[in-house]
Amino acid sequence: MTPNRDFSAGHIIGPLALTPGPADLFMFSAVTWNRHQIHYNKDRALAEGLPDVVVQRGLIGNYIARMLAAWLKGAGRIEALSWRVVKSAPVNRELVFQGIISSIESHSNGDILRCSVEGRLAGEIFATAEATLRLGR
Amino acid sequence: MPHEIPQALRALIGKTRSRTRTVTPEHIRRFAQAIGESDDVKAPPLFCQSFIFEDVPLASLPPDGSPIELDAPIPASRAVGGSSSFEFPGDIRAGDILRIESTLRDAYVKEGKGGLLYFLVIETSFVNQEGKLVAKESATYIKR
Numbered sequence: 380m381t382p383n384r385d386f387s388a389g390h391i392i393g394p395l396a397l398t399p400g401p402a403d404l405f406m407f408s409a410v411t412w413n414r415h416q417i418h419y420n421k422d423r424a425l426a427e428g429l430p431d432v433v434v435q436r437g438l439i440g441n442y443i444a445r446m447l448a449a450w451l452k453g454a455g456r457i458e459a460l461s462w463r464v465v466k467s468a469p470v471n472r473e474l475v476f477q478g479i480i481s482s483i484e485s486h487s488n489g490d491i492l493r494c495s496v497e498g499r500l501a502g503e504i505f506a507t508a509e510a511t512l513r514l515g516r
Numbered sequence: 517m518p519h520e521i522p523q524a525l526r527a528l529i530g531k532t533r534s535r536t537r538t539v540t541p542e543h544i545r546r547f548a549q550a551i552g553e554s555d556d557v558k559a560p561p562l563f564c565q566s567f568i569f570e571d572v573p574l575a576s577l578p579p580d581g582s583p584i585e586l587d588a589p590i591p592a593s594r595a596v597g598g599s600s601s602f603e604f605p606g607d608i609r610a611g612d613i614l615r616i617e618s619t620l621r622d623a624y625v626k627e628g629k630g631g632l633l634y635f636l637v638i639e640t641s642f643v644n645q646e647g648k649l650v651a652k653e654s655a656t657y658i659k660r
Contacts, residue, residue: 414581415595416580427594444561445560457561461602463600
């Protein structure tokens with residue numbers, strides 16, 4: 380649904396469901412030059428008490444940003460995004476993100492939307508986020 | 517009674533690491549492809565993550581390969597990312613020359629289930645060649 384003004388607080392954004400695999404983790408580690416072994420070395424990940432290699436926090440943030448940007452469809456921009464990973468997400472598991480608009484403020488140069496986002500893995504929350512979006516006028 | 521962080525770590529609070537990077541179309545294209553974006557010409561919102569970790573030799577990193585920014589003088593060798601907070605006051609485009617500064621803003625320790633947890637708060641700013649702040653992150657990492 381496009382972000383015109385026929386929505387109000389409580390409007391749902393998403394969901395976005397995806398299953399990052401080893402190639403996704405590899406590419407993200409490569410482009411960010413992140414050599415932290417828990418993202419590609421399963422033995423190391425297991426030794427640290429993790430269930431498998433785990434999705435980078437940064438990549439999770441990008442998935443959230445992607446969902447928000449897809450909803451904006453170029454009609455606005457993400458001004459701020461904060462997220463927290465509360466439980467590590469192993470590779471090859473479906474991650475489902477969904478947002479909700481919590482408030483809308485109208486300003487002379489556009490509307491400011493505040494959104495809350497949850498990321499779920501097997502139905503349980505593994506990440507939460509708050510975003511500020513600006514819709515142009 | 518609250519736990520104290522080691523003095524050697526306390527001394528690093530406020531210290532800044534700086535570097536300059538020139539954004540190329542290839543940086544943007546590869547980052548977009550890595551996150552599954554169909555548009556690989558325009559920089560995605562979090563594109564600045566391309567340069568968030570300093571590119572030092574592997575031998576310079578902690579044994580777990582975690583970023584050099586997390587190589588703190590504390591009795592903890594395992595790191596995980598906790599939270600991240602970004603502001604995007606501007607856009608990043610190919611050709612931009614970014615001045616990147618990473619500063620340890622805070623460090624504290626809490627008692628966890630398996631022992632002490634050390635929290636490192638690292639702020640990273642991205643300023644373009646016009647002196648404009650285009651992105652800023654405040655990230656909290658946990659070492660145990």
